[in-house]
Amino acid sequence: MSFLDEFFINKHGIEECEGDYRDENDILICGKCGTPKECIKVYKGKKGSFPCRCKCDDIAEAEYQQRKAREKFDDRVKHLRKIGITSKRYLEYTFANDNGKKPEITKQVKRYVERWNEIKESNIGVLFYGSVGTGKSFFAACIANALIDKGVSVHIATLSDLVRLRTANYGKDNIALDKFDLLIIDDLGVEHASPTAYSIIDERYQSNKPLIITTNLTPTELKNPKTQEQKRIYDRVLEMCGGVAIRIDGGSKRVEVAKQKREIAKAILNS
Numbered sequence: 001m002s003f004l005d006e007f008f009i010n011k012h013g014i015e016e017c018e019g020d021y022r023d024e025n026d027i028l029i030c031g032k033c034g035t036p037k038e039c040i041k042v043y044k045g046k047k048g049s050f051p052c053r054c055k056c057d058d059i060a061e062a063e064y065q066q067r068k069a070r071e072k073f074d075d076r077v078k079h080l081r082k083i084g085i086t087s088k089r090y091l092e093y094t095f096a097n098d099n100g101k102k103p104e105i106t107k108q109v110k111r112y113v114e115r116w117n118e119i120k121e122s123n124i125g126v127l128f129y130g131s132v133g134t135g136k137s138f139f140a141a142c143i144a145n146a147l148i149d150k151g152v153s154v155h156i157a158t159l160s161d162l163v164r165l166r167t168a169n170y171g172k173d174n175i176a177l178d179k180f181d182l183l184i185i186d187d188l189g190v191e192h193a194s195p196t197a198y199s200i201i202d203e204r205y206q207s208n209k210p211l212i213i214t215t216n217l218t219p220t221e222l223k224n225p226k227t228q229e230q231k232r233i234y235d236r237v238l239e240m241c242g243g244v245a246i247r248i249d250g251g252s253k254r255v256e257v258a259k260q261k262r263e264i265a266k267a268i269l270n271s
């Protein structure tokens, strides 16, 4: 007797639970969901019963698959954050930590994240410019963190760090910046007019993928470079990011923090 024959005869594999019952055709029905736990099939000319999944089983299976998919996604986000966020301070720069003092910019930046698929498709970069400490890095990193939460691969680093890494790893394999869906280069300044800086920006240009730049240079300064090396870099930056130039100014966070600290210190020292 084969396994299947035995299976048919003994109705193996059908777990009968408390509350289950048999309907008028002697089919076992789940007491919880009221759907069959077995079905009748003909095998080698004999009628027999097979176990089948009641609705409870289907729901349990779907929940299991969902949980698995969520775990896989969470692992991916964790990995993306590890390879994409190069400095601890960027981890703090999230919409949740936005002080709401620049609502117009918050709105634009959130829109960039929400409409990422179109942004990516059209290769739309952004230029955040303004004086030091006004939140350019903050908003750029908000984009990085929010997109990573959505499972998008983003790399954010200062141009100084990227140049330093490139120089240190000269001749060795470099981190492939073009594999990231979005590259954010933080803190472009006049001091960065070097062939290495150019090659980093040019590689991004060749990849046809979006680039976000933060800089304390104004669009006017970018349009009027003083050296040939600057011109090469600024031309690329303006072409990739100049279409959306967002000025962030006023209310320097660093000045505010310093002021708060001064007040706390005064309160402590005078207590």
Ligand SMILES: [Zn+2]
Residues within 6 Å of the ligand: 030, 031, 032, 033, 034, 035, 054, 055, 056, 057
């Ligand atoms: Zn059931």
